[in-house]
Amino acid sequence: MFLFIIPAWLPLLLLLSVLLVMMKKVIESKKQHPPGPPGLPLIGNMHQLDALVHQSLWQMSKKYGPVIRLKLGSVSLVVVSSAETARQILKVHDIETCSRPKLLATGIFSYNYLDIGFTPFGEYWKEVRRISVHELFSNSRVQSFRYIREEEVALLVRSISESSASNSPVDLTEKLFFLTSDVIRRVAFGGNFEKNKCEKGGFQREINETMTIIGSFAASDFFPYVGWIVARLTGLKGRLQKSVQALDAFLQETIDKYEGHNVEEGNEDLIDVLLKIEKQHKEQGSATLTRTHIKAILMDVYVGAIGTSQITMVWALSELMRNPRVLKKVQAEIRDVIGNKGKVNEDDVEKLEYLTMVVKETWRLHPPAPLLAPREVMSQFEVNGYKIYPKTRIHVNVWAIGRDPKIWKEPEEFLPERFAGSPIDFKGQHFELLPFGGGRRICPGSNMANTLLQLTLANLLYRFDWMLPERLSKEDINMDEAPGITLQKKTHLVLVPVAHV
Template identity: 75%
Template sequence: MVPFTVPAWLPLLLLLSFLVAVKKVMESKKRHPPGPPALPLIGNMHQLGKLAHQSLYQMSKKYGPVIRLKLGSVPLVVVSSPETAREILKVHDTDTCSRPKLLGTGNYSYNYLDIAFAPFGEYWREMRKISVLELFSNKRVQSFRFIREEEVDSLVESVSQSAASKSPVDLSEKLLFLTANVIWRVAFGGSFEENKCESGVFQEKVNEATSLMGCFAASDFFPCVGWIVDRITGLHGRLKKSAKEMDIFLQKTIDKHEGKKVEEGKEDIVDVLLKIEKQQKEQGSVTLTRSHIKAILMDVFIAGIDTAEITMVWALTELMRNPRVMKKVQAEIREVVGNKGKVSEDDLEKLAYLNMAVKETWRLHPPGPLLIPREVISPFKINGYNIYPKTRVQVNAWAIGRDPKVWKDPEEFLPERFAGSSIDFKGQHFELLPFGGGRRGCPGINMGNTLLQLALANLLYRFDWKLPDGMSKEDIDMEEAPGLTVHKKTHLELIPVSCI
């Protein structure tokens, strides 16, 4: 009888099987949220696609409003309902109010987004306080009123010239130029047009910074080896170059403001920040440095230019696809304004239906479809699932706006759904989150909303709009462009017809 010999590899196989079983038991006890199976190393990255918010929306239909994925070695939880958004942004706001280190650095001078991306702590609280109380208070926003009205007048005049020649207007380009002009004057003072060379260069630098924010940084998701990839792809070099160029430009701008005497109430944002810095030095408690001032200025530009332009373009696009709504909005504006010749900011509070149309635009086309990621700092539960520290958490605002449990006929553009509704857009109603919510909500809400409503109201008051010859409303392209913010992929070109 041949003696039985145990293969040398069998104990190792049994040990591995035992370890896998133990791991499964431990994972089941952690009770993670459900989600699609992940591949080794890359996790679920291959399942996100170019438009991650849409891919995540489809996943939520299968796995529910709380799903968990792995992006490389980083755990990510995405919530897709008003109830779960409320849990993140209100109930567990303090547990999730930090930010992950993005672009593989942890050195926030790389992207100059201190307010938006700085980890939660004393520094962030100080910057937030300055933004809310000094830069974007109601009084400060009102002080910039003349800038908004002058720039909107200039936009209308430019469109009038196209109306006279019956030529199409690229509204995507015009509205981006409008918001850039306003933000330039608010932040730096002086005219965007008068500083055409400087402003053009700066706009290119802002575009590069925005592009970098949308890049995949391997070191974000593969900390041990990703930095090598970022250097091979050139991302690391682009980040350093972008930061250096931005630093030089902003330093020159700040130097020009040094010692400048400005009339009270006429200060631009650089003036305000330098005034705060001086006061802090006199009090012996400096928390605002030149680096912080530069970071705040970049926050203002990157957050301010894109969001207002995106909303205006999508609003006009939806109105062209829905002639009934277009006529109703225009009728309201023209009735309220009468023969005054233009819409003023005093008229805006009387334009209830326009306000509903803007809300409906934000529901279907939130500028940032996935709110900027948060990082968990304390464990908590949501829907019975455990969420652990170092997990990234994102709210899918785009999915919430299309939730059939919340919105009847969610794919239809129906401003009337907001008639008599208390739902607002300032972060307290979790069905509509164009500006986020909680401690990390956007401080510039009033500034952006006032500009976009003023511009829209004037364009709809002064002009009727036609599609280019041979084009019907069914031909309008509604495809989204990929990125952190969601632009209309193709530019919106319309023919204006003067009617006032």
Template identity: 75%
Template sequence: MVPFTIPAWLPLLLLPCTLLVLMKKVMESKKQHPPGPPGLPLIGNMHQLGALVHQSLWQMSKKYGPLIRLKLGSVPLVVVSSAETARQILKIHDIETCSRPELLATGSFSYNFLDIAFAPYGEYWKELRKISNNELFSNKRVQSFRFIREEEVASLVQTLSQSAASKSLVDIKELLFSLSTNVIWRVAFGESFEENKWESRVFQVKLKEAISLLGTFSASDLFPYVGWIIDRLTGLHGRLQKSVQEMDVFLQEIIEKHEGKKVGEGKEDIVDVLLKIEELQNEQGSVTLSRNHIKAILKDVFAAGIESTGITMVWALTELMRSPRVMKKIQAEIRDVMGNKGKVNEDDIEKLVYLNMVVKETWRLHPPAPLLIPREVMSPFKVNGYKIYPKTRLHVNVWAIGRDPKIWKDPEEFLPERFAGSSIDFKGQHFEFLPFGGGRRACPGINMGSTLVELTLANLLYRFDWKLPNGMSKEDINIDEAPGISIHKKIPLQVVPAAYI
């Protein structure tokens, strides 16, 4: 057998490659990246993330600190897990970090580039933000929808009264998400949800699929240039395309129904408002709001509005059922203030101080979106002595910040009294409490969502006492979280309403 020998020229050929690898490692070490767990080739740190990503990142922050760096596939990611670091990112360095990644979780989900939440930073986003603040979610507009909220809450109370009369067990998530959907449907489309049951149910299915896809890791997102092949093989690409096309057809039909409709001042729904802006911009030759933009905004309104309010109300009632002391205290406040009035209106909400504390405490422990929608760094900056480079994605782990023992005493306990006499609010100016984000990218629909949450909870706690199924104690209530972009309760809360006389 002829012995195998290494050609003399092979080491010379490999030497430049070796030097390049070494130089790259030296350069990476000089970049002063934030600390983080070592990853694997190709996949980076993907294998270290569990089903509940925010909890995995929280555990990592305990070891590596409030600013950690990972790689998901080929995408660099920095996660913030402390209030002070969040303040630096969202306030001091807001302008350097206020854009969005070109591909967000769903690769080719085309509407992502057009709506309020996902559009990259630029003139178009600024114009869209101005429209959302001044037209869609202004205090005047939110107040114009008051009658819708009060009618739908009254309808829910009537449904629960029937369940109370028959002592029936109810799935509170199903009822509260139905309420949220009904309200947003009427706010956006101006039609009664019940009058369009088939159409609305179809839309619910399509929207649920779209939200599910938003929380899906896409190979084309994590592995540019080659990931699209994997997405096609797994069927994700086909699901994305189908979801986009179905949503597009549905929203186009809704918009066409509104065209040419005459609506009185103060009675417009969101589609009416957007079509009026489109017409005005066409006349002025200014930034054009196209039909695709309108569809994207409507998708955003539904996805954010239904999810955030429904999730918050479910978790609030869950925590109240687990804490009889807090339940007794909040019901006493509402019933003392309201007396025999029979129902709580929005004018009454400001008198219910402890209710406001309960809602805040719910958002501290159960923020609707545990990881704020990722930002993308536009220009380099330093934070905590580390350099953050362009194209890095930034996540703020508000779930972890809400459980930071350096900020919150007994952070795992549901204690609404911690907000007594506190000026901390949820508008994005207090970085220890960011359920709706902060800086330029804070959620514009905060007032609309918080108003519905408080009005609904006030009426449910005023009109009913709540009991667990026979044989079940408060210790049996499961508070596990379900995986996803939003924190849903994994196991539904089933309760028996009893009418309060």
């Protein structure tokens, strides 16, 4: 019988080997994750984000690179900040990242708020997307509303002309908000939505309240097990529910007026189109599009279209006032092309090449959504050699891409000429410029928004010369950004219009 004597050092060697293997796995695991700033227990990196989150993330990307990973409460977040990494997310890995996380708003709303934009990926989203692209925002549908855009812009010009007669300052932030609101109101609701209700605080007040809440910090989005308690204690949940109920009542009252409503094909507003599709679905035995879904889509159209158009117009006019050379050049182009016609119509806009460059440059520096709405990863993939795991939220920092010195020469300067002869457009295929996003989640109303904002800017620059209020210089124009999910200018733009003869 043999006796085996185990050396005293053998268990120690085995333990050391196990530790080395574990350390190797930990190191390899860290290498697989994107880099990012160290966080604190429980809250992660929340304390490192300022009110202007996109700017905080931009500063982090300068240190850690174009792909960074953060922890916000229990949520893993990856932010990409270069055109190439945006291309990988929005094109190469679009299918793996085209879902949405469930946030506070979607949990409280009686229907899926911002239905097109925030519905998780699935068969229902595909159908709503199809309806949006082929029925609501097709080129023919957008063209059918041309008379509404031209009528409302003419009313705006007339209103400003009254102020110019008395050299009175005009709050363009407010004027342009009501212009876009009135256009979308007529496009979506036709004559069945009472304008005075919108302007006297009802519908519009609740819209503003809802957007303020959604743009604020919601603990339940990052601490799902206890966040709902915070939402109740702070009153956030109650405020949002109240706004939702009020908006739902407004929309229901408007849709009810369409009962028995017949309209010729080609003259329908968006509710006409949606109710027709709802009827077709019922006849086919499908419940894909219901009355609550219709209200959600209308909210998406109303909020989304107002934001993108009005925001861009305010920033564009602000930049033009700060850059007299550009202002003079774009006005010369418009007045040379239009001559003595008295107004700019949509056919004329297509001839205004420098105006298009001005709009693109405005989008580069002031994208309507500085961070594209969060995507949620459905299956694992890699970006720049880093592994991105399911349930991770992904943001594309469009604001940072617009200031990337590797792409743009003198990125902080307003230079529309950089787009001369450039193929870069806003339709989601050029990842250097993504004002409406890209991939499956690109905004379906981008063509409508662009048409309205270029028509409006062209008429304002054609009909008026613009001056700053007395005792102000271009250096006094406040270009600070307001916090929120859209990139609003912090202060209103107030200018004095001078009628151009």
